Amino acid sequence: MTELGNDAVAVAALAIYAVYLGVGFGLRTWLQWRRTGDTGWRGISGRFGSAEWWAGVLFTAALLAGVLGPVTALLGLEPVAALGDAVVQVVGAGVAVAGVLATFATQLAMGTSWRIGVDETERTDLVTAGPFGLVRNPIFTAMAATGLGLALMVPNLVALLGFALLLVALQLQVRVVEEPYLVRTHGQSYAAYAATVGRFIPGLGRATPRPTNHPAINSADGSTDRRTTTEGVA
Template identity: 55%
Template sequence: MTTVALILFLLYIVVAFAGRAWLLRRRTGTAGWRGISGRPGSASWWGGVLFAVALVLGAAAPVASLAGLDLLTDAAPLRGAGLLLFLVGAAGSLATQAAMGSAWRVGVDAQEITDLVAAGPFAIARNPFFTTLLAAAIGLALMVPNAVAIVALLALLTAIELQVRVVEEPYLRRTHGDAYASYASRVGRFLPGVGRLPAAR
């Protein structure tokens, strides 16, 4: 299971990030990479740094187990459930990327204006990519339940919260104004109905 986890995770990273960037560049001329926002040490900067750290640790977790790091548990049903959750989360995140179309980005350029995507999975939650990405990360931690995987999961959770609350939501409010305010008042942040923002007066 540990080797399977490593292969699946690396394949997912290639498809979800490098592959999506390549497709976007072919269609629009930009790869969608905007880098880490904010000055070093700021909350937005930490969001970007922790996201990168989480991806590196995600790959390091199965490598560490293959190198001899003990698992916290070796329960086959738990690890099997992790595999299923990882596959569902990975497939869901790829589907939400496709739903974003040319608006997909890694990071935010405050001077750039992209479409407000509110259809498909974005009608269910405002950040379905992060929801499904987190599901895949939980699945990975269950497949390879060691200390590195747990730290990776915590880093990703913190990064997502910072990225969404400190970087993306303020950007979307500035860029799309009342349209985003109305959308955010109807649709939950990560889950249906949870984390809706107050309606604009």
């Protein structure tokens, strides 16, 4: 089966991405502000050049790169030959739309604990119910699905590299920013949760509890919890 009209699919991809940004960042931010008086935005963590800083920078770059795939398709960049097929494009559109809906639904599931970024001085409730009972980072799983779907709609080199950048950024954000913060903030509660629930995919990436002759977990008040820490698995 041949590919669909490149321009039409690229415009559709841009439209889906615009809805994704508008709902996942704009509408969700407004709902958070309306409910709490706080937007939930915390920005990029860490000092300049640190792993935490790079996680935030790459995450921002990945969001910007999501626009470039469709734009370069409109400018004439051809899809990768193996993926330039209408079936791939239709499947991609379905995955992208499902990803947008799942992103918003999982954001709502966080309630008032929803944040963009981390504030080390802040303690939010640990959310483990709903989609968070299936994976620890369902928002990022849904975002990855959205990125995959959009890349399949316009599967040129720029779109595929943008999707790869998104995957790297999500891994860094979780591993070097969010999980360390949750361990320090919630201690044993997060350790037990992480040991039973996968990181991005159900059953995969569960943490292994370790006795605290490993680095200790710091509680919210700055004291040391010497019961357990967690060590992530692939």
